[in-house]
Amino acid sequence: xxxxxxxxxxxxxxxxxxxxxxxxxxxxxxxxxxxxxxxxxxxxxxxxxxxxxxxxxxxxxxxxxxxxxxxxxxxxxxxxxxxxxxxxxxxxxxxxxxxxxxxxxxxxxxxxxxxxxxxxxxxxxxxxxxxxxxxxxxxxxxxxxxxxxxxxxxxxxxxxxxxxxxxxxxxxxxxxxxxxxxxxxxxxxxxxxxxxxxxxxxxxxxxxxxxxxxxxxxxxxxxxxxxxxxxxxxxxxxxxxxxxxxxxxxxxxxxxxxxxxxxxxxxxxxxxxxxxxxxxxxxxxxxxxxxxxxxxxxxxxxxxxxxxxxx
Numbered sequence: 001x002x003x004x005x006x007x008x009x010x011x012x013x014x015x016x017x018x019x020x021x022x023x024x025x026x027x028x029x030x031x032x033x034x035x036x037x038x039x040x041x042x043x044x045x046x047x048x049x050x051x052x053x054x055x056x057x058x059x060x061x062x063x064x065x066x067x068x069x070x071x072x073x074x075x076x077x078x079x080x081x082x083x084x085x086x087x088x089x090x091x092x093x094x095x096x097x098x099x100x101x102x103x104x105x106x107x108x109x110x111x112x113x114x115x116x117x118x119x120x121x122x123x124x125x126x127x128x129x130x131x132x133x134x135x136x137x138x139x140x141x142x143x144x145x146x147x148x149x150x151x152x153x154x155x156x157x158x159x160x161x162x163x164x165x166x167x168x169x170x171x172x173x174x175x176x177x178x179x180x181x182x183x184x185x186x187x188x189x190x191x192x193x194x195x196x197x198x199x200x201x202x203x204x205x206x207x208x209x210x211x212x213x214x215x216x217x218x219x220x221x222x223x224x225x226x227x228x229x230x231x232x233x234x235x236x237x238x239x240x241x242x243x244x245x246x247x248x249x250x251x252x253x254x255x256x257x258x259x260x261x262x263x264x265x266x267x268x269x270x271x272x273x274x275x276x277x278x279x280x281x282x283x284x285x286x287x288x289x290x291x292x293x294x295x296x297x298x299x300x301x302x303x304x305x306x307x308x309x310x311x
Contacts, residue, residue: 042084087226
């Protein structure tokens with residue numbers, strides 16, 4: 001079975017979102033309270049995969065984890081009971097491949113703190129592999145010859161707990177999926193397959209089924225892999241006027257995510273996934289839970305044989 005999930009906001013319940021949002025990150029206790037509210041909604045709509053928006057301040061992360069221990073224990077029990085997998089996407093400015101040693105030190109601290117948080121949320125599950133994982137971008141240009149070596153060295157220097165919970169996603173620019181797969185060969189970091197990024201940036205011409213299969217094979221045998229699916233936004237949108245300027249119509253940016261996901265995009269991915277190991281599929285659509293519900297209904301109507309693969 002392939003489990004579907006969504007990220008951050010629940011549009012079906014206005015105001016319900018688990019995460020830090022923009023600006024200064026709130027105290028972890030507030031993020032955890034929002035996550036508890038989200039868990040109730042996830043149970044109502046029968047979703048078992050969710051991405052929380054999280055930005056732990058490196059200098060305060062571990063004291064906040066200690067202060068929130070009772071909250072974490074209660075949430076861990078709920079997660080184990082509901083069978084919900086919680087994941088994190090690290091901030092876009094994060095990079096283990098950077099040439100800036102100060103930024104790299106902060107990135108390592110972020111990984112270690114986030115791994116500790118995810119381990120606490122998994123603490124009440126039966127003994128076994130890590131459920132909660134964090135996903136990072138490579139964060140360096142493809143032309144930076146030393147970036148892969150820096151990433152590999154820093155990844156291998158992480159604690160075993162952090163290594164077990166960190167995965168890397170290829171992007172729609174920079175190193176291709178094939179180059180990120182080569183990085184896995186160097187240090188063992190698992191690779192998150194992103195269908196839209198593969199479509200936009202695939203200079204090696206890897207077919208969909210092969211690209212997906214190679215990425216899934218980078219994950220340890222006992223850990224359920226993750227993949228991302230989104231559709232490219234094709235419509236223009238109205239940008240409100242600011243500071244006296246009139247509103248204007250803005251075309252979509254290359255690679256911009258659509259509000260919903262085209263059922264054909266999911267259908268194509270599911271057909272390519274036949275014969276491959278099961279995985280979790282994060283839907284990166286701006287409409288979040290509404291996009292997930294609509295996609296379930298459309299696939300059940302269009303391709304009932306494929307709908308049986310989903311949960």
